[in-house]
Amino acid sequence: MFSFFRKKSIPVASGLSFPFDTDIHSHILPGIDDGSPDIETSLALVRGLYSLGIRKSVATPHIIADMYRNTPETINAALLLLQEAVAKEGIDMEITAAAEYMLDDYFMKLVRTEKKLLTIHDNIVLTEQSYATPSGNLNEISFELMSAGYRPIMAHPERYVFYQGRFDEFHHLKDLGFLLQVNLLSLTGYWGKGVTKAARYLFDNDLVDFVATDLHHDRHLHALQHPGHLRLFNTVIGEKKFNDFSLL
Numbered sequence: 001m002f003s004f005f006r007k008k009s010i011p012v013a014s015g016l017s018f019p020f021d022t023d024i025h026s027h028i029l030p031g032i033d034d035g036s037p038d039i040e041t042s043l044a045l046v047r048g049l050y051s052l053g054i055r056k057s058v059a060t061p062h063i064i065a066d067m068y069r070n071t072p073e074t075i076n077a078a079l080l081l082l083q084e085a086v087a088k089e090g091i092d093m094e095i096t097a098a099a100e101y102m103l104d105d106y107f108m109k110l111v112r113t114e115k116k117l118l119t120i121h122d123n124i125v126l127t128e129q130s131y132a133t134p135s136g137n138l139n140e141i142s143f144e145l146m147s148a149g150y151r152p153i154m155a156h157p158e159r160y161v162f163y164q165g166r167f168d169e170f171h172h173l174k175d176l177g178f179l180l181q182v183n184l185l186s187l188t189g190y191w192g193k194g195v196t197k198a199a200r201y202l203f204d205n206d207l208v209d210f211v212a213t214d215l216h217h218d219r220h221l222h223a224l225q226h227p228g229h230l231r232l233f234n235t236v237i238g239e240k241k242f243n244d245f246s247l248l
């Protein structure tokens with residue numbers, strides 16, 4: 001809806017922006033995981049995303065049994081808080097929420113008992129593994145998840161230590177039915193050379209379905225805003241279409 005009070009876009013110093021306008025993975029909701037601790041920080045992160053060209057953002061707080069036992073209630077309450085603050089500021093960004101589910105026993109319990117998991121879009125669920133320890137039997141997990149009607153995305157496959165140097169595993173994930181989501185900062189060396197190499201492999205082999213910020217804090221934001229990094233994102237992604245649900 002047109003609003004006379006809509007604020008103008010905040011230009012990035014470099015004039016560069018992301019080569020897409022939808023972010024499907026971030027931790028910008030206030031106070032419910034290891035992302036933004038409070039509403040002021042959340043607003044600053046939203047302003048940063050807006051300045052990079054993001055107009056639709058799906059916030060995805062962690063749900064991890066022994067760390068962040070978020071529920072639709074905790075997530076929706078934090079979402080409402082942020083939506084109200086963003087509207088009050090006049091920032092023209094659509095913000096919704098889902099979750100980033102750790103593939104653990106608690107998650108499988110939710111798959112079996114919850115009426116509906118929190119989805120990014122339709123039946124699409126964002127999942128992750130621990131960086132150091134692979135989740136049990138992914139064959140069984142993906143089979144059960146898809147039998148329940150969901151389509152899983154594996155968040156940042158390039159970051160898992162156990163896939164370093166074992167890139168055949170990425171093809172296996174696709175064979176199991178996982179959509180793959182790469183973190184933009186993985187391309188920059190932010191998490192080391194091994195992660196960058198894995199991210200490049202995923203792009204070079206057309207294994208990537210989504211790219212996202214996985215934004216947690218202002219250090220991520222500053223790295224995402226770096227002109228050299230923005231040029232890199234645009235070069236790697238180019239004209240390819242990502243984050244478009246109609247293409248799935």
Ligand SMILES: [Fe+2]
Pocket residue numbers: 025026027100155214
């Ligand atoms: Fe995340």
